[in-house]
Amino acid sequence: MGNFASSNDFSSTSDSDMWAISSEEEAEDYVSGLETSELRAVQRQAAGATATSVSQVDGGVATQKLTTNDQTEQKGWVPKPCGFEAVVNDDEWETWAGPQRIRESKLESYQKDKFREILDRIFHKDTIMGAKIIFEPQDIEHVTGAVLPYLESEPVLIEDVPYDIVIVGDLHGQLYDLDRVFRLYAKDGKPGWECMKFLFLGDYVDRGRQALEVMMALFCIKVLHPDRIFLLRGNHEFIDINANWGFGFDIRERYDKLATACAIFHQFNEAFANLSLAAIVGNSYFCSHSGISLAGFTRRQLRGKYKPIMFSDGDAITNDLMWADPAQGLKGSTFNKEREQSCFFGFDELCLAMERMEVIAVFRGHSMMQEGYGNTWNVCYTVFTATGYDKGTNKGAIAHVDPTGKVHFTVLEINPKRAAFESKLRAVEYISKEDPNVKTTRFDVGSGYIKGGRGGKDAVE
Numbered sequence: 022m023g024n025f026a027s028s029n030d031f032s033s034t035s036d037s038d039m040w041a042i043s044s045e046e047e048a049e050d051y052v053s054g055l056e057t058s059e060l061r062a063v064q065r066q067a068a069g070a071t072a073t074s075v076s077q078v079d080g081g082v083a084t085q086k087l088t089t090n091d092q093t094e095q096k097g098w099v100p101k102p103c104g105f106e107a108v109v110n111d112d113e114w115e116t117w118a119g120p121q122r123i124r125e126s127k128l129e130s131y132q133k134d135k136f137r138e139i140l141d142r143i144f145h146k147d148t149i150m151g152a153k154i155i156f157e158p159q160d161i162e163h164v165t166g167a168v169l170p171y172l173e174s175e176p177v178l179i180e181d182v183p184y185d186i187v188i189v190g191d192l193h194g195q196l197y198d199l200d201r202v203f204r205l206y207a208k209d210g211k212p213g214w215e216c217m218k219f220l221f222l223g224d225y226v227d228r229g230r231q232a233l234e235v236m237m238a239l240f241c242i243k244v245l246h247p248d249r250i251f252l253l254r255g256n257h258e259f260i261d262i263n264a265n266w267g268f269g270f271d272i273r274e275r276y277d278k279l280a281t282a283c284a285i286f287h288q289f290n291e292a293f294a295n296l297s298l299a300a301i302v303g304n305s306y307f308c309s310h311s312g313i314s315l316a317g318f319t320r321r322q323l324r325g326k327y328k329p330i331m332f333s334d335g336d337a338i339t340n341d342l343m344w345a346d347p348a349q350g351l352k353g354s355t356f357n358k359e360r361e362q363s364c365f366f367g368f369d370e371l372c373l374a375m376e377r378m379e380v381i382a383v384f385r386g387h388s389m390m391q392e393g394y395g396n397t398w399n400v401c402y403t404v405f406t407a408t409g410y411d412k413g414t415n416k417g418a419i420a421h422v423d424p425t426g427k428v429h430f431t432v433l434e435i436n437p438k439r440a441a442f443e444s445k446l447r448a449v450e451y452i453s454k455e456d457p458n459v460k461t462t463r464f465d466v467g468s469g470y471i472k473g474g475r476g477g478k479d480a481v482e
């Protein structure tokens with residue numbers, strides 16, 4: 022600006038000017054496109070603005086010259102076209118609902134049979150009782166590959182999820198709880214997923230024994246019924262978490278070849294990176310794994326986000342939506358020491374967030390609830406579906422948002438026999454891993470090993 026002022030040449034556009042018009046023709050086109058009065062207005066404005074800033078630098082000398090000299094006014098700075106057209110249409114942004122969702126299964130009928138076959142194996146009573154399936158690696162590749170276009174087609178924020186839907190919270194590899202949920206809605210010999218819509222709040226893997234079964238089931242259902250089942254992402258669907266908290270070990274344990282196990286692990290994580298972060302049910306209920314974010318929490322902001330998302334701490338919104346927690350009695354927000362990241366939010370922050378997002382209540386998972394569900398301040402509902410989580414005694418729950426928008430919770434009682442059986446299964450595995458001849462069962466899944474891990478027992482849920 023200093024140089025500008027001392028040269029006193031306000032129309033100066035050197036050849037090196039990056040916005041310079043490249044030909045005479047272009048210049049003429051541009052100028053003739055403006056009405057004379059418009060042109061003058063632009064010139065006057067540009068000159069005036071420059072003069073104001075110059076006068077501060079140069080004691081008003083330049084200002085005097087500019088405002089009194091008509092000739093200078095005509096030589097005033099005119100914006101040059103840069104080749105881009107700035108189309109700002111607020112209405113379009115307000116109503117944009119992301120990429121076009123794939124609403125119908127694109128599978129051929131023989132492919133559908135294949136996926137149904139896999140589902141039959143997963144929901145067979147032996148598997149529900151705890152037997153792990155060694156899926157063919159090709160089948161896993163097939164399923165994780167098939168689900169990708171469906172997940173990719175969904176925006177980061179799915180805004181058009183309808184009423185009459187069941188919201189399912191954290192599962193953590195507990196296939197028998199997922200089976201119970203689907204059984205609740207089975208009708209006329211049809212499985213639950215063909216009779217009801219479901220929205221899952223994430224944390225499908227880690228801790229429990231059958232994360233691979235849970236994930237294969239949910240992905241198979243997604244490709245068969247893309248508009249009946251919605252899968253949101255939890256903090257455990259990030260590779261740095263599920264490499265350490267059970268899922269990675271589970272895969273390593275099932276597949277002898279390191280290269281095979283590694284490929285399977287990455288195929289799942291590629292799909293996870295394309296899971297949506299949040300959904301709005303019936304234009305009223307905001308749903309995400311942790312609840313809300315304190316950063317730029319508007320629908321527009323989330324519409325502007327792209328997948329795949331690789332890291333849960335790469336940006337503030339993702340980090341909050343994966344890790345935050347509500348805190349009774351807290352005013353404002355504070356660092357979340359228990360999770361070692363993100364925040365605790367109080368009632369005032371929640372209200373502000375809901376106002377910005379234009380919703381009336383929030384559904385979240387992420388926190389184990391002794392009764393299966395929690396109700397904070399009558400507007401923030403926690404749904405946790407895994408019963409007896411991590412050898413605990415908690416019940417599980419799901420929420421049904423009925424066709425009129427009313428919310429009903431269903432509690433899954435803990436089954437003591439099942440819980441005892443589950444710990445027995447763990448004990449057997451524990452013994453087998455002591456066998457020096459069994460190289461691939463070195464890690465237990467979802468128990469003792471994890472407690473010694475980083476962050477302590479309750480740091481990750």
Ligand SMILES: [Mn+2]
Pocket residue numbers: 224255256257310343386387388481482
């Ligand atoms: Mn969680």
